[in-house]
Amino acid sequence: MTDQLTTDPTKPAQRIGAGSLTVPLIPWVLAAALLMVLPFIFTANSAITIMNQMAITIIFALAYNMLLGQGGMLSFGHAVYAGVGGFACVHIMNMDDFFAQIPLPLLPIFGGLMGMGLATIVGAFSTRKAGTVFAMISLGVGELIAACSVIIVAFFGGEEGISGDRTYGMPFFGVEFLQQIEVYYLIAAWLLISAALMYLYSRTPLGRMANAVRDNPERAEFLGYSARWVRFFSFVASGFFAGVAGALFAINYEILTEENLNTTQSGLILLATFLGGVGFFFGPILGAIVFTLVQTVLSLQTELWAFYLGIVFVVTVMFFPGGLAGLLMMHVPAMRLGKLGRLGVPYLKTLGSGAIGCLGAAGLIEMTFHLRHASAGDHSMTLFWITFDSHTILPWIVAIAVTFVGLGIARRTAPALAEAWNEANTPDGAPR
Amino acid sequence: MDLILVNLIDGLVTGLLLFMLSAGLTLIFSMMGVLNFAHASFYMLGAYFAFQISLYLGFWMGLLIAPLVVGVLGAGVERYGLRRVHQYGHVPELIFTFGLALLIEELVQFIWGKNQMPYATPEILQFTAFSIAGNSIPAYKIFMIFISIAIFIGLLYVLTRTRVGMIIQAALTYPKTVEALGHNVPLIFMGVFGVGTALAGVAGVIAGPVLGTFPGMAFVLGSIVFVTIVIGGLGSLWGALVASLLIGWITTFSKAYNLRMEDLLTWLGFTKPEPIWDSAWRDLWSITSPQIADILPYILMVLILIFRPYGLFGKRDA
């Protein structure tokens, strides 16, 4: 084991991000270029709306992962820091004289400071412990602030929330942010800045110690660092970027309500972050993208999207705790050995048929749901572009057959895939 | 005076109901170090199962069968879900139970839909037990109190007087030693998880008819239960009892008596800013106790955590 690993000692280091002196620039340049051209590829208004939401979610998820992935702190109430940042920004939008003097692109700084301020207050007592205690406090404080939103009407606007108008700000080089596309570029710029700052933060002494405290708080204390203060600073930094995300939400939607603060919102960001994978910096980015797509695109197709998401989430926690990013990074050793291609056909056989089987199962679920809950007399339903009568037997037979055949093939071919996997991860010539 | 008595009874009902949930949660937590986020979801399942059973076999069979089904389901979750996630550590365990809570809520909506179920108290208990100064106390409330107290006494008996209880208590403090003595600790864990969730199921069965059986019922009660065991001190059964009753009474009383912040502030010597609708403090001045009744537990929790981080009766943390 050890011998095999030492054959190429430099490689794992990059994975852990330990020794390299330089910060890799290429991914960032590519990301910037991609953000530039995306609106030219997806020109529809709805696409831009989705991309805006996606970018905001990415910032929020990255901020969340500063806690969960890097600091080992599980928060059930992180939406309040984003939400409060957003509320503050709407209030600034409504302060006519003041808002007329600051350009809109600077507004997220105020949101960030607001989130940071709140995080400073809460963190002062919540970061004493990590683990379960921290999680419970975060939940309690989150609930408290969310509940306050209906009482403190002056700030939170009660049930209907508060709204503002972003275009009253000082024009920024002539841009007044009337168009959705202008807002897109504002958000994209902030996405790039925030992501870069959060990445760099993870490379600072404090960022490294956050990892150390996550893994072994006691040892960190005997190295001169107070685990509590390290957690506190991570918490405050995370609060800042959550506030930035909230501010961008305020700019994009121009309205904030109780929904931006509540536990559901906090839960969703945990879901997105964990699905993407907490172990790697890009995990939350992946998670936020997939999650936003599910939330916006899949939810148009089926009422049951949250049910499917719940299943996927539980399966992820149970079987792939590394999330999507973890799954992707599992392929790095095979790629290094130049054997990634050998997995293609087995993947197609097993995962392809498995996916078909899952779609069949989803079909069954949809039909059951239709049978139970559609209004009386409504027998026709549309599934995968086929319209049929859910009260006849044929569609059921088809769906059951697809499910069983698909999953059956996946099961039969799984050993071959495992074999191919082992093969692809073994250097040529090495004893098996 | 009479009103106080009525509110005492109402608060007791709420508190004991809360205790049935927090007792199971505390037991599971002190045993396995896991806070079961989905605990209130099992409470919801209890209500739904009992409703479904009551359609065919009546309320009483529901009270009997539903908790058993919930308990078996809970044991299954421990055996096939939690035990697997356990190897990754406590935080993934917590995330798992969180995901489970989401999934159960969606599942309930999938099966029963989004509307409230017409789950009602049994006819035999639909009468007024007695009345105090014109306030009638329904028999069902008395029934709830009796069930909760009976369960509490039963639990206390099992934990302190039986062999199983001794093993559980020992396993709480020294799981490794108990395992070395030849006891099947994983089986005990599964059993405790099953019993804990079954308790939540009982709570659901008897609370469903009065508090409503709808997909959001787990969410409504869930976070309050967590707050309860944090206030009581994580892992302390007595703490859970005291905190449950405390919260039950605090919320009931602050809803029953319309205490106004205005009066308090005036009494403290502040003058009301005029005109009030234009003041930044208008929300503070207009607060009334029924308005904040539901967030009082959270405020209490934050205060406890600041001044007594281990809770009222807690000795240790996670």
Place this chain on the structure above:
Amino acid sequence: MTAALELDGLKKSFGKTEIIRGVDLSIGKGERHAIIGPNGAGKSTLFNLITGRFPQSEGHIRMHGQDLAGKAPFQINRMGLSRSFQITNIFPKMSVFENVRCSLLWSMGYRYNFWSMVGRSRALTEGTDRILDQINLTARRDLPAGVLSYAEQRALEIGITIAGGADVIMLDEPTAGMSHSETDYIVELIRAVTEGKTLIMVEHDMGVVFGLADQISVLVYGEIIATGTPEAVRANPKVQEAYLGEAMEVH
């Protein structure tokens, strides 16, 4: 001259049980001091008291004349005292390099710095590599610490302990569970890296103790029954009776 470390009437009780029953001890600067004693004598507890892991029940602990009472482990560490653990206590998921680098951060003045890149500091990288070289783990530099062999992890543990440049080093059973050749290796390592520093260690292996220490204290049932040079302790009849009897015959 003030002693590097001074214990004065130190007591510690857990519940009703008194584990440390009044320890007086003075350890001079640059001394290599071994604390020996039978199992359950309270050696590890003594370590935990000095390093701030537990609060003492009574008495004083002074380092370079400063009282350590009520100080947290990280504060004591910042005053120049560093310790290793009996059960290997490293950051298993981080690389060997990072393990050592983390222990250099505070002493190199980075504190809670969040504006400079750790990778950019040549001094930090070189300092880390120097420690890695000292503990002979350069070849393992970029592996996750969790995959190292036991002896290597023990060496890393010592590396982490000394990296911060503390002048009082406390090692808790550095050779526990090691084979003969591994023990020899670690002893040489300890000798080299603690050159010019005050060393306090708990050790069971008498070969190690008599090879390394120039002062030995014998702790029995929470009390020190003898302190002195190895020869004096070896000759002390009380020690012979209480503890060393059989061990001495082997040597």
